Amino acid sequence: MGKPNKLRRLEDLVRAIASYRALTSHEGWSRARLEKLQRRLLADLLAWVIQRSPFYRELSTTLRLHEPGVLQDFPIMDKETHMEHFDQIVTDPRLRLSRLHEHIAQLSGDDYYLGEYRVLTTAGTSGHKAVFVYNRKEWSMQQAASMRIAAMMGVFPFSIPRLKIVTIGSSSPLHDSHRLPLSMLIGPYHYHMLSATAPVAELVQRLDSLQPRLLRAFPSILGLLVTEQVQGRLHIGPRIVAGGGEPLTEELRQRIQTVWQSSVFDIYGTQEGLRSVECRFGEGMHLFEDLGIVEVVDEHNKPVADGTLGHKILFTNLFSFTLPIIRYEISDMVMLDPEPCRCGRPLRRIRSIDGRNDDVIYLKGRDGRQVAIHPAHFWDVLESFGGIRQYQVVHEPDGIRLRLVLEQGNVNIASGVRKRLVEKLDALGVYAPSIRVELVTTLEARSKYMGKWKNIVSNLDWPKQ
Ligand SMILES: [Zn+2]
Structure with a gap:
């Protein structure tokens, strides 16, 4: 209390710049160090x-965990267990999930909770909502990681003149694609933020007037924009294009390089704090291993060697002390490169990712x-209803079938959800x-999608553009 949020934001940013410098210095280290x-x-x-943490x-x-702790002695954590035991896992007893939900419901902009915390929820790509909370120091580290991502693409904080950056992401401050740039609007970069849920024609008009030098968006949005450019409605020439949140296909990369002559960077990150980005050699994404530990494992949770495709990731966030994230399951299938990168950084690289399956439907x-229709249009509406546990959008020949798993006692929201989506x-x-809304008690896994159910499913064979 007392201190104005503007001052807090400035302090957070100053700390972030110091952390960014430290992270950068690690890039010249040996692997052993x-x-x-x-x-x-x-x-x-x-x-x-x-x-x-209680x-x-x-x-x-019960598990006889001794100090110094051995990571592999700790239990593997899935999202459901993490949310179920949230109040016991957090290390500040003032943080209670029910209270955080109240904060989430009325959050506007980059507000702090208790003058100290930033609260985020998952972007909905997995359909199952999770809540994340960071104290100010932890948030500064998130900002520092963002600065490092930008630097690896050749954009440095406080550069003169400032390079114009446009990010097209979520429009909700509950998602890090929006919250991170929002919390850094006060200086180091020349940011403009557009919403991925805006109609394409509106994005085209805004981009034409903004003329970004760096354009960052979901690959599905980049695909739509390249088409707009080819068809003569969009006229931009971004020097750097970054895709994240969805797979960036080789085909799209080549289209972007051909049409805009830009350098293209793939970014992979998760709301749990995993961060990775390509360096200029573009041969895999460097994991920020000074911020987290990535265990690539098979379906029996046994580690797989670098160079072998894993079944999932167990992620440990090394700077999240408020809400510990330890051996947290991320169901993306990745393969790490066994060889060091030509750039000399000691950070290992993700060579391939399978299993990120967001789709645009037509x-x-x-x-x-x-x-x-980008998946973000669905998240937008569905995440505004607190009583939805999981959802799946199925594209059928006669329309959309929306499968919902609701929290107990929330059955009455179904018609409201349907109405809002129709309006959208x-x-x-x-x-x-x-x-058509279908209430279900569970969403079954589909082996077709590597054991995890899919958020957006098309039962049609629309030609992809
Ligand atoms: Zn490299």
Whole structure:
């Protein structure tokens, strides 16, 4: 209390710049030195959670976790368990999930909770909502990681003149694609933020007037924009283009390089704090291993060697002390490169990722053309309803079938959800949107999608543009 948020933001940013400098210095280190740092940070984290998290303190007695902690002795954590035990896992007893939900419901802009915390939820790509909370120091580290990502693409904080950056992301401050740039609007970069849920024509108009030098967006949006440029409606020439949040295909990379002559960078990150980005050699994404530990494992949670495709990731966030994220399951299938990169950084690289399956679906428009509906349009509406546990959007020949798993006692929201989605699609120019809501108790895994159920499913074979 007392201190104005503007001053807090400035302090957070100053701390972030110091952390960014430290991260940059690690890039010249040897692998051995980096691993030594990881061990030290891990020992601090594990000692802290055993002392301060009621959940881990109790576990430490039953599992006999000793100091210094051994990561592999800690249990693997899935999203459901993490949310179920949230109040016991957090290390500040003032943080209670029910209260955080109240904060989420009325959050506007870059507000702090209790003058100290930033609260985020998952972007919905997995359909199952999770809540994340960072204290100011932890948030500064998130900002520092963002600065490092930009620097690896050749954009440095406080550069003169400032390079104009446009990010097209979520429009909600609950998502890091929006919150991070929002919290850094006060200086180091020349940012403009556009919403991925805006109609394409509006994005085209804004981009034409902004003329970004760096353009960052979901690959599905980049695909739509390249098409707009080819068809003569968009006229931009970004020097750097970054894709993240969805797979960036080789085909799209080549189209962007051909049409805009830009350098293209693929970014992979998760709301749990995993960060990675390509260096200028573009041969895989460097993991920020000074901020987190990535265990690539098979379906039985046994580690796989670098160079082998894993079944999932177990991620440990080395700077999240408020809400510990330890051996947290991320169901993306990745393969790490066994060879060091030509750039000399000691950070290992992700060579391939499977299993990120967000899709754009195409619906018939009032003007006869196909209207591209980005998954973000669905997240936007569905995440505004607190009572939805999981969802799946199924594109059927006669319209959309929306499968919902609701929290107990929330059955009455189904018609409201349907109404809001119909309005949304109508506003986007879809011809007579038809949405059928199906209430289900669980979403079954689909082996076709590597064991995890998919958020957006098409039962049609629309030609992709
Ligand atoms: Zn490299």
